[in-house]
Amino acid sequence: MPRASHRLGWHALVYVYWGVRILRGVDATPEVRRRAEAAAQWLTDLARASPSIAAVTHGVIRGLVATQLLALGRRQTAGRRYRPWSVWTFRAAPTQRGI
Numbered sequence: 783m784p785r786a787s788h789r790l791g792w793h794a795l796v797y798v799y800w801g802v803r804i805l806r807g808v809d810a811t812p813e814v815r816r817r818a819e820a821a822a823q824w825l826t827d828l829a830r831a832s833p834s835i836a837a838v839t840h841g842v843i844r845g846l847v848a849t850q851l852l853a854l855g856r857r858q859t860a861g862r863r864y865r866p867w868s869v870w871t872f873r874a875a876p877t878q879r880g881i
Contacts, residue, residue: 810846818843822850829874844870 803809810818821837825847828835839847841864851872852858861870 810842818846819850821847822854826854
């Protein structure tokens with residue numbers, strides 16, 4: 783079993799690796815970005831028909847969809863931590879209904 787110091791070291795390396803990729807804009811391919819945009823629009827459309835919806839996603843796509851939801855005028859009211867089984871909550875702007 784790896785020692786805690788080794789796990790911490792790997793955690794730091796992965797954190798820096800993904801942070802640099804995000805800052806450089808190479809954390810996702812153009813196709814993945816298009817899918818995130820489509821998913822955010824789909825969630826927004828679903829939210830017009832239902833006051834509460836849920837989506838289960840993986841880390842990278844979760845961040846991309848969240849960014850798109852914000853671009854579509856949603857407000858994030860909770861979350862934005864990349865922990866397993868974390869919950870991110872979005873609400874519609876005051877003049878919108880949904881997410």
